[in-house]
Amino acid sequence: MTQIIYQRSKGLKDVETHYCPGCHHGIIHKLIAEVLVEMDLLDTAVGVSPVGCSVLAGNYLDCDFVEAAHGRAPAVATGIKRVLPNHLVFTYQGDGDLASIGAGEIVHATARGEHFTTIFINNAIYGMTGGQMAPTTLLGQKTTTSQSGRDPLLHGRPVRMAEMLSTLDGMAYCERVTAANMPELNKAKRAIKKAFTLQMQGIGHTFVEVLSACPTNWGMSPADASAWVKSTMSQVYPLGVKKDITAEEKP
Amino acid sequence: MKPEVIFNLNRCKGCGLCVSVCPRKILKLDTSVTNIKGYHPSVISDQSQCIACGSCARVCPDSVITVLKHEEDT
Ligand SMILES: Cc1ncc(C[n+]2csc(CCOP(=O)(O)OP(=O)(O)O)c2C)c(N)n1
Ligand code: SF4
Ligand code: SF4
Ligand code: SF4
Numbered sequence: 001m002t003q004i005i006y007q008r009s010k011g012l013k014d015v016e017t018h019y020c021p022g023c024h025h026g027i028i029h030k031l032i033a034e035v036l037v038e039m040d041l042l043d044t045a046v047g048v049s050p051v052g053c054s055v056l057a058g059n060y061l062d063c064d065f066v067e068a069a070h071g072r073a074p075a076v077a078t079g080i081k082r083v084l085p086n087h088l089v090f091t092y093q094g095d096g097d098l099a100s101i102g103a104g105e106i107v108h109a110t111a112r113g114e115h116f117t118t119i120f121i122n123n124a125i126y127g128m129t130g131g132q133m134a135p136t137t138l139l140g141q142k143t144t145t146s147q148s149g150r151d152p153l154l155h156g157r158p159v160r161m162a163e164m165l166s167t168l169d170g171m172a173y174c175e176r177v178t179a180a181n182m183p184e185l186n187k188a189k190r191a192i193k194k195a196f197t198l199q200m201q202g203i204g205h206t207f208v209e210v211l212s213a214c215p216t217n218w219g220m221s222p223a224d225a226s227a228w229v230k231s232t233m234s235q236v237y238p239l240g241v242k243k244d245i246t247a248e249e250k251p
Numbered sequence: 252m253k254p255e256v257i258f259n260l261n262r263c264k265g266c267g268l269c270v271s272v273c274p275r276k277i278l279k280l281d282t283s284v285t286n287i288k289g290y291h292p293s294v295i296s297d298q299s300q301c302i303a304c305g306s307c308a309r310v311c312p313d314s315v316i317t318v319l320k321h322e323e324d325t
Contacts, residue, residue, distance in 0.1 A: 008259075
């Protein structure tokens with residue numbers, strides 16, 4: 001008898017991705033695909049992709065997809081979820097897309113408690129356009145537009161979207177995770193599954209921030225980039241549940 | 252129990268993440284081989300040391316790896 005320990009998820013189309021070697025977009029696509037298969041939602045789910053490296057996410061995940069204008073995925077997802085309330089609807093947005101040009105969109109979608117799920121890929125940089133500083137870039141981090149490192153006086157300080165959005169009453173569940181090592185990868189998958197499950201219960205906005213590596217624009221090997229997410233990035237962006245209105249009140 | 256690790260050679264981007272997570276340190280990038288994409292692909296050096304944990308396959312961003320466990324008939 002042969003047991004399958006792991007094989008390519010049926011939630012992915014059988015195509016190559018355009019992502020750089022070791023890019024976490026590929027890992028997170030896999031986790032979403034696995035959860036959609038496990039929840040039997042592949043045929044009905046609708047994803048909304050951003051502008052950024054993951055603009056073609058719909059070419060890889062084997063569910064329906066709509067591509068939104070830069071930062072506008074929450075508005076597009078709002079429309080889809082209101083028309084198709086019984087379908088799972090999720091956005092997939094980078095930090096340039098969500099925390100910069102689209103910051104207003106996600107704030108108000110969350111404030112309205114829109115019943116879709118946001119998967120927020122925070123890699124602390126603009127990947128697609130060649131490594132410019134993002135609102136999420138760490139202090140001292142070198143990018144093509146902060147070549148001596150991000151300077152708080154000149155460029156401001158990193159924006160913690162998960163914490164900020166959790167202050168809004170429309171947020172039902174918000175967790176920050178990473179796929180940078182095996183235990184964290186397992187937690188990331190559980191968070192995505194929980195967000196999707198709570199979405200289908202219609203209790204408010206659900207949000208998963210995933211700290212991710214962009215080895216190419218960070219100028220690191222994929223293994224070093226994954227290690228840096230855990231050692232350095234997660235100091236500025238602490239992992240864990242930021243809000244869960246379904247959690248039992250502590251006595 | 253006989254584990255088997257199978258690579259979809261021409262999908263590998265030689266990123267080395269599988270190499271970095273393998274608890275038995277039995278994976279490496281084979282610099283003597285260049286695949287169709289131009290990368291040195293990951294290979295397993297000693298199949299008998301594998302514990303079929305699946306970590307390499309689960310971390311691979313490009314779903315290159317399949318991990319199987321063959322149970323010996325009794
Ligand atoms: C209206 C508009 N402004 C700017 C751009 C240029 N642009 C393309 S992708 C991007 C940011 C990408 O960064 P991020 O969202 O962090 O995604 P990543 O590529 O890192 O995954 C920008 C500014 C654009 N395409 N459209
Ligand atoms: S530039 Fe960065 S985010 Fe974009 S595909 Fe390459 S590694 Fe991934
Ligand atoms: S299944 Fe586990 S032990 Fe076997 S090669 Fe992969 S990571 Fe290493
Ligand atoms: S993780 Fe996947 S793509 Fe990267 S070296 Fe290993 S098999 Fe190749």
